[in-house]
Amino acid sequence: MYVDLTMAVGPGTAVFPGYPRPAVLQWSKIDVHGYYSNVLFFPEHVATHVDSPAHFVPGAKTVDQLDLSKFFGRFVAVDLSHLPPRASIGLKQFEEALPRGVELGPGWVVLIRTGYDAYAGTDKWLEHPDLSPELAEHLAKLGVNAVGVDAPSPDHAPFEIHKILLSREVLIYENLTNLAAVVGRSGQFIGLPVKVAGGSGAPVRAVALV
C-alpha cells in the first residue's frame, strides 16, 4: 500500500515566516489555448520538502548533487505527538518510543510525528518540539539517510540540529503530513525532490510503501 505523506502546494499553503506564499498563475485555458496549465512561484522550502546540506553548510552538496540513494530508505515512524510545545526530544525518550526490534543503522529514514502539521499556518505551528542535539548526534553517528518531521523544522533558531545533521549529510524532510498512518508500520520511504540546479532544498512527493 502507498501512503502519501505530502502536503499540497498551493496559494493556501502555510510557509515559514519570512518566505512568500506560493503563487499559482493560470497560464493557459483549454477553451482559449487548447490546453490547461499553470505557472508556479514558491520558495524551495515550501510544503513537504527536503533540506540539502548546502542549506546550512558552506560548500556542501546542493539538492541536485546528492546521491539518489539518499532519498530512499527503510523507515521507522515514532509517535511523539504527546509532547508539550517546544519540548526537546531526548535520546532516551526517542529510544523508548522506538518499536521493539528496530535496529537503526546506515540508510534508514527516521520519521518523527509531532502532530504539528495540524497547526500549519497558526502561531502554534511554530511552537513545535525540537530534536535534542544528543538525539541528532546519535542519528548522525548511526549514518541514517534522513530525519523527517511533520513540523516546519526539527529545531528553532539558531538551528543547531540542522547543522548537526546536514554537516554529516543526513537529509532533513520538513512538513511531512499524515505520519499517524505509518506509525507502528514498516516499509520503504521515498522522498524524491525536484532537481533544482544548485538548490538548497526542494519540494518532494513523500511516500511510504508499507
Ligand SMILES: [Zn+2]
Ligand atoms: Zn527546509
